Amino acid sequence: MLLQLKRRGWDVRILGCTVFDSERGMTLLKPHLDPKPTTRFVKVKDPDGLDHTLVVTQSIHAKETTNDELNQLFSLYLTTLDEFQPDFVFFYGGNAFDLLIADEARCRNIKTVAYLANSNYLGSTRWCRDVDLILTNTKATARFYKEKMQLEVTPVGIFVExxxxxxxxxxxxxxxxxxxxxxxxxxxxxxxxxxxxxxxxxxxxxxxxxxxxxxxxxxxxxxxxxxxxxxxxxxxxxxxxxxxxxxxxxxxxxxxxxxxxxxxxxxxxxxxxxxxxxxxxxxxxxxxxxxxxxxxxxxxxxxxxxxxxxxxxxxxxxxxxxxxxxxxxxxxxxxxxxxxxxxxxxxxHNIDRNTDRLIEVLEKLKRKPDKHKTRKFHKQPQARVKQAPFTHERVWQEICARFPMFAPNSADWTGGLQARAELTAQAAPATFSALEALAAKLTGVPSLQPQPLSALRLDEGQREFAAVMAERFHHYGSDKARVHGYEQLYAWLLAKMRDHEGSLLEIGLGTNNVDTPSNMGAAGKPGASVRAFRDVLPYFQIYGADVDRRILFEEERLRTFYVDQTNGKTLRDLQRQIGTPLDVIIDDGLHAPHSQLNTLLFALEALRPGGYLVVEDIMPPQLPIWRVAGSLLQGLGHDVTIYQCRAALALLLRK
Missing domain, CATH: 3.40.50.2000 (Glycogen Phosphorylase B;)
Known part of the structure; x- marks a missing residue:
């Protein structure tokens, strides 16, 4: 679509990140990327002549984009808006960051356009609150969104060269x-x-x-x-x-x-x-x-x-x-x-006719008066508001005040505020490393070392189960296989259970409501993985739990409940609601150490003897915390292994 506009004389700029969610998506870009980049941005002209400016991210997976990388992209976007001064901003997606894209364009009186290429945008309409024009491929899709979400959508066809x-x-x-x-x-x-x-x-x-x-x-x-x-x-x-x-x-x-x-x-x-x-x-x-x-x-x-x-x-x-x-x-x-x-x-499907139709609706939008003008930024540089001077002292004070557990507290401290703040920041990870060594010494259990997934040594039946598991995850819209490779871990764990009765609970359904701090974006599919587990375990009762009450649902062999992992009472309430010991518990919720440890304490009570807990998405900097927990758990007779998966670590505990 953008290529056709460029060929009709439109000036097109494309901003983004080096995020593809698949190695296959990098085919054309790989020759332009330095394996050890020294710059934050890369400019690429693709074979069709479109110019891309991309933030170089550490990972190609969207879920692993850091706040710093998103801030770089947002800064690049604001600079481009003010210097390029476009007539339209095209975007897609429903994450919180995506909402800012449309908001910043609108405050400069720049029209915004979104394109719906599938039926995944059901649920909240907040993702399009600042969108002036929604495009799609067919009249049927336009009717679909009109009936389901009362959205006015304009079909312009498919663009195939x-x-x-x-x-x-x-x-x-x-x-x-x-x-x-x-x-x-x-x-x-x-x-x-x-x-x-x-x-x-x-x-x-x-x-x-x-x-x-x-x-x-x-x-x-x-x-x-x-x-x-x-x-x-x-x-x-x-x-x-x-x-x-x-x-x-x-x-x-x-x-x-x-x-x-x-x-x-x-x-x-x-x-x-x-x-x-x-x-x-x-x-x-x-x-x-x-x-x-x-x-x-x-x-x-x-x-x-x-x-x-x-x-x-x-x-x-x-x-x-x-x-x-x-x-x-x-x-x-x-x-x-x-x-x-x-x-x-x-x-x-004539690309020239569809391009004519696209340009017609864009020109009509361009002539349309803006009913939402807030500032007259269009076609002139954005007015800059003078910021209060940044002071390092305030940051140092905040570090010491917010983390008193780790702040040095000498009676006659003379090292200065900066030194105290730096020692406080160093103390947090160092404390857990010291506790790790202490736990290993007291229990006699060596510190856990992450194992590769290949250590699972799947047999032929487990490999077949992993392939089915991966297909089911993808089918329902879960990234457990595509991004993380968890289908191998679950094949080892669940293949032996598929012909038996049992029960499985997953905490974290994956909300697509972007006003929830931890969400998958508006295009996310709540309940994707619990449905996949239901399909591969035909005799199991499946339970799910989430902090967002709006996405709870009930289906055949599948019930969901409210839980807040930061509140131990709601976990105890969840145990009473389920009422029976569980065979498997999976933590795919907030992914914060304290919430994961709360789930661990819950699992030690809620699992039957011989049951399993899987804690997903443990980031490498959090490993010392889990080494402490692992030493203590092994000292009490539980089996604990940490696996290095594709994008993060995962802990497997057998009670």
Whole structure:
């Protein structure tokens, strides 16, 4: 979208961080990044000619961005607003920082624009309180947000550049399915391929993996069907591709049987541009994307409900299989569908027409009077307010006053305020290091050393469980696998429990209300991981707890409660509400040492003998605290291990 504006003569600047949440996202940028950067910012011109100014972050994962890094980005943003003086600011996201982006633009009378590319922005509308124009891809998505959240959203289409996706030639032989996952109809495709292997084994399905993996889906479906199979002879699996033209060159049909509410589906636009007919569920915004350039079919409503693992009766797929076979055996019929698909692309996926529509709505917004003017900053430098002089003495006083537990208290202190503050700051971590040594000496237990996840030595069954666990985390929107790699730890812990009854509690549901200090942003999905645990532990009762009462819910085998980890009484109340000893407790809540220690004390009472506690997201600077706790716990006979996971440490305790 921004590239098309640049090509129409618009001046475009892009600000951000070196955050991608996946190594794959760094492909184009890596050559421009110094592995040991000496500057805070990097300027990059991408292959399309767009200019990016990026804050160099220590991690590529958004959740690990530090306050200092966000402050650098915010400072860069304010400077750019005042010097560049744009007509519009485009942004997306719903974190507290994102709200400041729109607020600062509005106070300078600069119009703000947001783009909704999916259906994840349900819940609070505070993320768009300062947004002047909300854009989206389809009319169906606009209606969706109008009905669900009473938002006025303007559809402008999808922006797909044909030169990057249209193949030079077409073999037209495979049925193509991209990014396998349960919500995108992965179970349906596995069942369809299995049935087709019996009727027409000569027709090949090509599955292109992206974030989703094919093997866990196939394994689950074959198990449901009572088949002991790990592969299908008519399915080939292709890894993620940087250039999809080679894949589209092989495709005769594109499958996109999404069971979730799909707003549009970029794959469908790319298929239409290649003149490839699509097969879709008649659901969400997809029918609008293909019009008459493919086949639409309806499924029972219960198949469109999470966790999307149900499959239809085989007899109901017979008519669809007949139509697919006809598109292989009847060449004139197939060519007619190809022609219709290509015409749909020229009519609704034409990038020039969609760019015209985008510019039209932007120009209309530009002419619209601003009803929210607060300061006349637009087109002139921001007025600067003279700040009171900064004094180091005040900071030193605050350090000593706020941390009296660690402040030196000599009767005749003559070292000066600065020296006392510096010693106070040094004393906090040093105190725990000293306690660690003392605990090791008194208990005879050596200090805990973090172990790599490879030390778990997963067997084949546990590795399969880990793959399913990772897919379920991703399906519901949890970052436990993608960012942290916790699926390996949970596979080791839970695979042995999957065929038994039990109970699991996770503290921290992941609120998406940005007015809660610890939140996942407006686009976060509360309850993601507890739903994943429910799916992989079919005989377990799952419990969840969170400090934000607004996100509590109840589903089959899943109940949630209020808890405040900083208040021990609410943890005791939680134990009474659950009423039975627990097999597993997981702390994914506030991630502050005192709250985690409160959960530890709670777990020692609430776990059954032999039960497990997992404390996630322990930062390396906090390790001395947990070494003290670990020595004491091991001295009392509990098994304790600390694992070095992908982005943080995790503690595993067996009572």
């Amino acid at each position: 044909p030169g990057k996706v249209v193949a030079d030639h077409h073999e037209r032989k495979h049925i193509l399915f991209i990014n396998p996952s349960f919500e995108k109809g992965g179970a349906f495709v596995a069942q369809l391929a299995w049935l087709m292997s019996k009727r027409r084994p000569d027709i090949t399905f090509e599955v292109v993996e992206s974030r989703g993996l094919w093997q866990p889906i196939l394994h689950a479906v074959m198990k449901t069907l009572g088949e002991d199979r790990h592969e299908l002879p008519n399915v080939i699996v292709t890894p993620n591709q940087a250039d999809m033209r080679v894949v589209y060159a092989r495709a005769r049909l594109v499958l996109m049987p999404s069971l979730c509410w799909e707003t549009a589906g970029r794959v469908l636009a790319e298929a239409m541009l290649n003149g490839i007919p699509a097969i879709i569920t008649d659901h969400g915004g997809m029918p609008e994307m293909i019009e008459d350039g493919g086949i639409k079919f309806k499924l029972d409503p219960d198949l469109h409900e999470p966790p999307y693992t149900k499959i239809p009766k085989a007899s109901l797929l017979g008519p669809l299989i007949d139509r697919i076979i006809a598109l292989y055996d009847n060449e004139p019929l197939y060519r007619a569908f190809c022609e219709r698909a290509w015409r749909v692309a020229q009519r609704i």
